[in-house]
Amino acid sequence: MENRDELLRIKNLKTYFYTDKGIVPAVDGISLSVDKGQIIGIVGESGCGKSITSLSILKLVSEPGKIVEGEIIFQGENLVDKSINEMHKIRGNSISMIFQEPMTSLNPVYTIGKQVAEAILIHKKDITKAEAKKKVIEMFTLVGIPEPEKRFNAYPHQLSGGLRQRVMIAMALICRSKLLIADEPTTALDVTIEAQILDLMKKLRDDTGTSIIMITHNLGVVAELCDYAYVMYAGKIMEHAEIFELFKNPMHPYTIGLLKSIPQRNENIERKRLYSIKGMVPNLLALPKGCRFRPRCDDAMEICSEKEPEIIDAGNGHEVRCWKYL
């Protein structure tokens, strides 16, 4: 693994929320790494901490949340130690982010051209407005916005959801970010538009070498796009592996359950019941003792309710947090 070109490494990151009701360990000691030009996926259900992980990387977690432990090493520097001013230079410049709701992440009173140009004008001091405009139009062309010169002066409400998400991607990539964090970028879009955006993200990675962290609940999206995936549950990473390995040989009962819950296309057999994981996601304020998936797990053993399992190497670069494999 020496010749890997690592861009980001997160070590034992903990982001806790200090609420009136107690401490919520939203991100509870996760470690991951992203190589240059790699697309990794973080999959999990609502409340598993995948979005808080991404916000932590940019240090955008707001009160009462706090990064309490861990390191976020980006290009050799620990972002956890950076001041607000230093983070301003990183955000939107070397790391940028796109959000789920393209409707609410754009400012309705400015034209999209102006909003995207702002990103360059802030980060690159020596650039003129005319040059910025030229760059924006180039970027609009790259992300497939039709009639980019005309659209430069359009307002967000004049665009469809798919086009707005393209504008967000243009904004995120205009400064040639090394890392793009995409938080459920296609969840609010229709399937035919989702396919367009996923295709665009793959092309951008191939053409510009940008690394992407794809945050999603959709295993289909992960299977289509990612090189590597992490499965998160209630603040912890349960399993991670290279994408083909993960889908071929899922090990954690949670991952297996998730994959089985998706209705299969080639159901030639008479309609059978869908597999479902019993129960629901635990309350982070009152996590079960031992393994946090234990109350929903069909394979739970005695030890599972006593001690939390460590993550172990299962070979083939596949790591899993489950007593079954210890």
Add this chain to the structure above:
Amino acid sequence: MNNVLVKAVKVKKYFSVDGGVINKKSAKVHAVDDVSFDIYERETLALVGESGCGKSTLGRALIRLIDITEGEVFFDNQNIFDLKENEMRKLRRQIQIIFQDPYASLNPRMTVKDIIMEPILTHKIFKGKDAEDRVKELLELVGLRPSFMSRYPHMFSGGQRQRIGIARAIALNPKFIVCDEPVSALDVSIQSQIVNLLEDLQEKNDLTYLFISHDLNVVNHISDRVCVMFLGKIMEMGPTKDVYKNPIHPYTKFLIEAAPIPDPNTRFREKLILQGDIPSPINLPLGCRFHTRCPYAKDKCKREEPEINGNSDHTYACHFPLQ
């Protein structure tokens, strides 16, 4: 084949949009444009399409939650738009709806008991203790503990709320339920629980479903027949297995191809990606309304709107069908 329970005949629903104070030109949104079909007893008919294609509007029109501009809807051979208000209220026992958003569709100020009991009391099915027993029975039926009765909606998770919505919908023993994206807002592991519950209830209570969804994997699993809509019109309709295996309309083919498949080995397939955006339902393109996005469009498609073709089982509206 079972009896026809719901029959839609040339249903049209147009909404007017006002042009504003200065420029008072009003335009029409063709939300549902000349739709006809039958829904048979005890079947699940899925209605699929992208946002703005009119599938929710059509679902609401079938149970007269909104009025229609033109056309007729028959339930058990009665035209529901001919019924007087009190007759319609009686009929409402038999037709119910489950909504997409389990957060917005339950009154936050009412307890679960009040929410589920309301239809029972309104329709004078049971009173007092009997009504309460019925609520308990319903909660058990949808997999919730009867002791949850006095709780408020905010104390439940999304999946549990959807179960409450389902309990309310089946409280009056309806025959027909419109399920408007009932699992779209739920997590994968919860989604399958609700899909199973809907299937179990259908089996037990002989229910007929109109299942509105944009999730093609779920539709493939749950429905007997599927109806594909695009901008207010039916593009293709037929038995689900048939339509998925041999789509006739290009739009259906692209829609099925577009859904991401949870298997990385399929990523290298020749993937068909539909270009462009959905046209505005106000300024519909002339001819076939899909032609601006259709890669196979020819001159005829720009001029003439296709008629509905095919056999009684599997129909489509396209000048140049794929088969």
